[in-house]
Amino acid sequence: MSSEEKRTWISAVVGVVIPVAYLATVLSKVPGTDVATIAYVGPMLTAIGAGIGAGIVLAIVTAIASPKDADRTDERDREINRRGEHVGFYVMSIAAIVPLALTMAKAGHFWIAHALYLAFVLAALASAVVKIVAYRRGW
Incomplete structure (x- = not known):
């Protein structure tokens, strides 16, 4: 397994575990609660930071585990990454239509932020799945 494929697997796993x-x-706080009162900004920023941090740390760990393959990429890796x-x-681009529509409908910030977060998660997972x-x- 190439280092690029390992990084893609890391991205996929982190891209599922952290958002879930x-x-x-x-x-879990939504039922029976006014969403305007849910403190989601801190946890969302923490999740984003944790996802980025976990991806970086795990990529470094895999590079240390097999240092001779760490920087090797070939034309196949570049083309797979591009695709x-x-x-x-x-x-x-398609998923971003939902938060845009929610904004136009004057939905609450809670729903707009989560729709945008979900759009980013879906894009990252789609990219990883195609690569894998x-x-x-x-x-």
């Missing part, structure tokens, strides 16, 4: 933990924590990022861009499929099934 965040959403389970914050959205995955391309798909992620389109997913984000390309690595596993062949280019």
Whole structure:
């Protein structure tokens, strides 16, 4: 497994675990509560920071575990990355319509922020899935 594929797996795992933990924590407060009173900004920023930090730390750990492969990328890796990022861009572009529509409908900040957060998560996961499929099934 190439270092790029390892980083993609890290991105996918972190991209699932952190948002699920965040959403389970914050959205569990929604039933029976006015969402305007839920303190979500701090936990959301913490989740974003934790996701970035976990991705960086895990990438460093995998690079230390196999240092000879850490900086190796070839044309296949670059093309797989390009395709995955391309798909992620389109997913984000389409998913961003939801928070835009919520804003136009004058929905609460809680729902707009979570729709935007979900759009970023879906884009990152779509990108990672495309890359993993390309690595596993062949280019």
